[in-house]
Amino acid sequence: MTNKANKIALVTGGSRGLGKDAALQLAQRGFDLIITYQTKKESAEQVVKEIESIGAKAFAIALDISTTAGFEDFKNEVQTILDSHFDGKKLDALVNNAGIGVNAKFDVTTEEQLDAMTNIHFKGPYFLTQKLLHLLNEGSSIVNTSSGLARFSFPGYSAYGAMKAAIDSLSRYQALELGSRKIRVNSVAPGAIETDFGGGAVRDNSDFNQMLASQTALGRVGLPDDIGTVVAFLCSEDSKWINAQRIEVSGGFMI
Numbered sequence: 001m002t003n004k005a006n007k008i009a010l011v012t013g014g015s016r017g018l019g020k021d022a023a024l025q026l027a028q029r030g031f032d033l034i035i036t037y038q039t040k041k042e043s044a045e046q047v048v049k050e051i052e053s054i055g056a057k058a059f060a061i062a063l064d065i066s067t068t069a070g071f072e073d074f075k076n077e078v079q080t081i082l083d084s085h086f087d088g089k090k091l092d093a094l095v096n097n098a099g100i101g102v103n104a105k106f107d108v109t110t111e112e113q114l115d116a117m118t119n120i121h122f123k124g125p126y127f128l129t130q131k132l133l134h135l136l137n138e139g140s141s142i143v144n145t146s147s148g149l150a151r152f153s154f155p156g157y158s159a160y161g162a163m164k165a166a167i168d169s170l171s172r173y174q175a176l177e178l179g180s181r182k183i184r185v186n187s188v189a190p191g192a193i194e195t196d197f198g199g200g201a202v203r204d205n206s207d208f209n210q211m212l213a214s215q216t217a218l219g220r221v222g223l224p225d226d227i228g229t230v231v232a233f234l235c236s237e238d239s240k241w242i243n244a245q246r247i248e249v250s251g252g253f254m255i
Contacts, residue, residue: 006056008091009235010034010078012065012128013098015044018145018190021228022095023047027056029232034081034091036063036074036098057085065098065124066116071131078135090137093235096125097145103156114159121163126170139182141235144171146189146246152254164189168246175244184243186234191250193222217252226251 009026013019014035023033024047033051037044037060044060051058061077064070082089099121102113125144136142146168149161168187175185192212194203202209202221213220230249233239 006030006032007093007235008032008034008082008086008089009093009095010036010091010132011095011097012036012063012125013038015040015047015060018193018224018227018231019095019097020047021224022097022231023058023228024050024054025225025228025232026093026235027051027054027058029236030056031093031232031235032057032086034059034061034078036061036065038062038064038098059085063098065128066119068123068127071128074128075131075135078132082135091132091135091140092137093141093143094129094132094136095143095145095231095235096129097231098124099145101157101160104159105156106158109159117159117163121160122166122170125167129174133178136181136183140184141239142171142174142178142183142185143231143234144174144185144187146171146187148189148191148248148250148253150189150246151248171246172244179243184234184239186239186242186245186247188227188230188234189246189248189250190227191216191222191248191253193224193227212253215254216250217255220251222249222251 009031011019011023014023015037023035048058048060059081063074104113144167147164149157150165150168171185171187192202209221227249
């Protein structure tokens with residue numbers, strides 16, 4: 001399915017979980033991929049192989065989203081890949097997905113934990129997107145990863161949920177200010193998903209899984225595929241008139 005007209009997407013945190021599935025879904029829809037990883041190089045290389053087996057090009061680059069110190073070098077690496085493998089073409093989609101979770105109740109959350117959530121989930125995507133703006137095509141799509149926890153609340157997620165609410169707000173501002181370049185910006189807010197997020201609690205704790213499923217209109221928790229297909233849709237021309245929206249993908253949780 002690879003052809004010269006393939007679009008190019010960059011997905012942060014593409015070595016596992018939701019980022020991996022989003023990258024694979026994008027490849028299925030005719031995108032070539034650049035994915036990032038922090039420490040899981042072997043996992044990222046395996047994702048690259050899976051993407052290539054679909055018939056798309058794929059490259060993996062290390063990126064620590066928690067600090068802006070490496071963003072200039074990262075941008076240069078992306079530029080090198082675009083120049084050497086894509087004839088200098090630009091990106092058509094940017095998916096800000098990389099992140100971790102912290103579960104600590106409000107009264108014991110430390111400044112270090114809050115700083116980590118701020119750096120990884122807000123400051124990092126904010127300045128990484130800013131750094132990559134000139135590598136984005138006119139009319140491209142940015143998808144920021146929010147969370148259902150920005151709407152509903154669970155004990156222990158005040159820092160994480162607050163940062164995801166900030167991402168929802170940022171997405172609207174980005175959509176407004178980048179509209180002159182016809183760049184669309186939306187946020188995707190997953191509900192409870194069976195991944196290794198938060199130590200894999202949703203996936204591995206059957207009682208917790210069933211409790212969450214019982215509060216979901218569709219009667220189950222989510223799978224990575226439930227999210228990746230939506231991300232791929234928002235990166236495609238099929239969503240060309242969707243902009244500045246927060247799309248919760250939770251199966252109807254706590255409605």
